[in-house]
Amino acid sequence: MQQIEVVVIGAGAAGLMCAAQAGYRGRQVAVVDMGKKPGRKILISGGGRCNFTNENASPANYLCKNPHFIKSCLSRYTQHDFIELVDRHGLAYHHKTLGQLFCDNSAQDIVDILLTECDWAGVSLHLRQEVLAVEHQADGRYLVKTTTQTFNCESVVIAAGGLTMPKLGATPIGYKIAEQFGLTVLPTTAALVPFTLHDHDKARFDGLSGISVDSLVTSESGIQFRENILFTHRGLSGPAILQISSFWKAGEFVSINLLPDLDVQAQFHDWRSEQGQKSLKNLLSTILPKRFIEALISDGSIPDKNANQLSHTEIEKLTETLTSWKIKPNGTEGYRTAEVTLGGVDTDELSSKTFEAKKQKGLYFIGEVTDVTGWLGGYNFQYAWSSGWACGQAC
Ligand code: FAD
Structure with missing residues (x-):
């Protein structure tokens, strides 16, 4: 002894x-x-x-x-x-x-x-x-x-x-x-852990692994972090997601503003009046990763249209989709990959x-x-x- x-x-x-x-x-x-x-x-x-x-x-x-x-x-x-x-x-x-x-x-x-x-x-x-x-x-x-x-x-x-x-x-x-x-x-x-997604969300974002987007992420309790989100083959990660995971409780949504520096509604109106013949896919791909936009079009979150075909209501809905994109995680990757x-x-x-x-x-x-x-x-x-x-x- x-x-x-x-x-x-x-x-x-x-x-x-x-x-x-x-x-x-x-x-x-x-x-x-x-x-x-x-x-x-x-x-x-x-x-x-x-x-x-x-x-x-x-x-x-x-x-x-x-x-x-x-x-x-x-x-x-x-x-x-x-x-x-x-x-x-x-x-x-x-x-x-x-x-x-x-x-x-x-x-x-x-x-x-x-x-x-x-x-x-x-x-x-x-x-x-x-x-x-x-x-x-x-x-x-x-x-x-x-x-x-x-x-x-x-x-x-x-x-x-x-x-x-x-x-x-x-x-x-x-x-x-x-x-x-x-x-x-x-x-x-x-905590400080990636989110896993429900099967239907995993299917929607299949193929986006590796894409990251500078975003403002908000928890249901109103806590916000401005950093990148990252699509992974299991779900969502990246610093903004790891940060918000410490404030997330099972069953809650997180809300993601994918274009925090842009007046998105004004941008759609500008596109409609100045570049109306261009497709939303091409226009949005100038400000967000193209594969991500294609995924949102194929699941119906973004209409497959030209900018001049957008109604006022559609612009409002699109603005909501891109600035307050709601994701309900299935869970987290747990202690295996958590930082704390x-x-x-x-x-x-x-x-x-x-x-x-x-x-x-x-x-x-x-x-x-x-x-x-x-x-x-x-x-x-x-x-x-x-x-x-x-x-x-x-x-
Ligand atoms: P630990 O570092 O976990 O040390 C505990 C020690 O106790 C271990 O060595 C373990 O072997 C020992 N131990 C446990 N049980 C027993 C036992 N029964 N008998 C004998 N020994 C035992 N934080 C940052 O600030 N910056 C970063 O860049 C950062 N990156 C990270 C990356 C990863 C992948 C992970 C997992 C964490 C990261 N963290 C980071 C968090 C940081 O590592 C922890 O907050 C920090 O290590 C905690 O220090 P600690 O001394 O309290 O515990």
């Missing part, structure tokens, strides 16, 4: 950040992970280039039952602090869009920075060990039992992530430990300053296992850094 001060369960973004911080405070820290490598989700993130933070991150970019919870850690360890850290390590990175920062070379650079920090802070890393149980002892210490050893420690930090990407080692251990100690775990669901898990350990159970469980001294929860979910765009890693940093000052 190894005696140690702090065991961090999970060598992901939150766990490695927390471990380094606690190590710098002079704590003896062990990080345990079942994976062969640390930071496996970091490595596949952002298409292998890791969108490691967002220049504009603020509490408004997060979903959480208690919207105030995240304020403390985000203000104590900001995106600028993380940028300062990567600058110190000489990371080459670039700004892509909407404040998103990506590595120039590879996400491995971020993992290397975290491992260097852990090394400098004297943290020991224990890979290929699945944590099976955490037990609280009469003397107030904890036993962390893994497949190969047992740690006896003062503090346990649960940084075991959510349920997304089971292939990359996602397990429900974090939620189980929370429940074991009587903490509320809010229902979880896949919505829900998790109820933040009312945790101190927003230290992330310690209010009713269980020495037990901490950080990162995705908690009920905090960021938008797409580097916000989730920023929460992992901020919560990991804050906990690392306290555990």
